[in-house]
Amino acid sequence: MGVYGDWIVMVLAGGLIAIWIYRGLYRWLHSPPAARRLVLGEGAEILADDENVQLLERHGYQVISGKHRVPLHIEVDGAPMESRLYIDYIAEQDGKTYIVKTARDRMPIDWTGSGLRDRLLVYSLLLPECEGVLYTDAKEGTVRVVTFAWNE
Structure with missing residues (x-):
């Protein structure tokens, strides 16, 4: 050349x-800011004799991941604090993924819009790729699907 x-x-x-x-x-x-997205690991071992796992399977869900602990680092006026969020299970049905929270005797849920928002919205925001939150109550034998949508 x-x-x-x-x-x-x-x-x-x-x-x-x-x-x-x-x-x-x-x-x-x-x-979207992928660096701020939460990526869950494998979670704890799924116990076959767990009544919540059996309840989910009876309702057609497949539990794909056990309990997860999500550490939170909080700062208030420059003072650091630590906390955590717990996800009980991750379940799947018809190709849709759900976060599972289980009923606790010491933490009853208020089945109003504001009660659901205060208790479960954080999980929907934490993993936006999930379809919703499943709330299981093994004593009552119920699985309730909670989804959140924003009005535009």
């Missing part, structure tokens, strides 16, 4: 690199 041939190759290579960098920055700026 002549004198101009080398320049043409360099301009084309530089243009391709500039397009590649532009597309990467554009995708990064316009995509």
